[in-house]
Amino acid sequence: MIPEIDRIRTLLTAAGCAWTRPRAQVLAVLTAVAHPLRVEEIHRRLGDPRINLSSVYRALHLFHRLNVVRRLLLGDGAARYELAEAYRGHHHHLVCDACGRIEDVSRCPLEGRDLGAALGAAAAFAVRSHSLELFGL
Amino acid sequence: MIPEIDRIRTLLTAAGCAWTRPRAQVLAVLTAVAHPLRVEEIHRRLGDPRINLSSVYRALHLFHRLNVVRRLLLGDGAARYELAEAYRGHHHHLVCDACGRIEDVSRCPLEGRDLGAALGAAAAFAVRSHSLELFGL
């Protein structure tokens, strides 16, 4: 099926983790949508009502640890998840202050910037990733 | 006393809000430290044990609404607060993936960037603020 899912399945196997129905379905949901989803939303979209909400949480934890998904915290109480950079590409988000709508920005405003220079004194710091959200209207 | 606190007090008054002991002490804590604090930490540092944790939450809400403090969500369960841009200047944070230590970066890697250009299609979006955190070691 979808090549990303195959890649991820292989990755799970390599990490010694089982390929189970909850995990597969959570991934199916995440690959099917274009924007970050709350856990509750992911759970609701699973084809299978037998799957428990806590299994979704556990799957997302595992995926996050294996860098399969990215977790976003946008200020309302709930975390949002989307496929990680390796599967959806590096991008950032516009968050509307008024209605809360979220949109992707594929061009990274940091590209070409020498982050090391910006750090200055804290040169001992090796940047591994960054999180950038733009808020507005 | 500290000029920032006077400014903020004036601002509260202008907004029709009272200058009360909990609010003053929360501000005193925030102006005294250089890094973002969790609500629980702020509460612990108040000189006065009579002040209730929920008053700290309420004070921080008010301050956040009036743009006196900034709220940071760094991925562990708890929000962190620090004085807002107008009082501490625009800056970002380094977050250590290993130990969780947080450090300020005063140079903004976005300065001089035309965010509008980076947005591309979503030109209808007016960026009012941005949040950038750098993760690494």
Next chain:
DNA sequence: GAGGATTTGCAAACGATTTGCAACGGCCAA
């Protein structure tokens, strides 16, 4: 200092997330 409006302390409610545990189901070896 008195009056009325705001704010506080307290304790209970809340929503998101995590956890213990017994039943279950992938996965590998036979």
Next chain:
DNA sequence: TTGGCCGTTGCAAATCGTTTGCAAATCCTC
């Protein structure tokens, strides 16, 4: 293909940070 082991799940209860209702305390204006 089957058997069985060990990781995984469903379920319900616990936890955590945060919010809220309400009566009492505090602030601000006069």
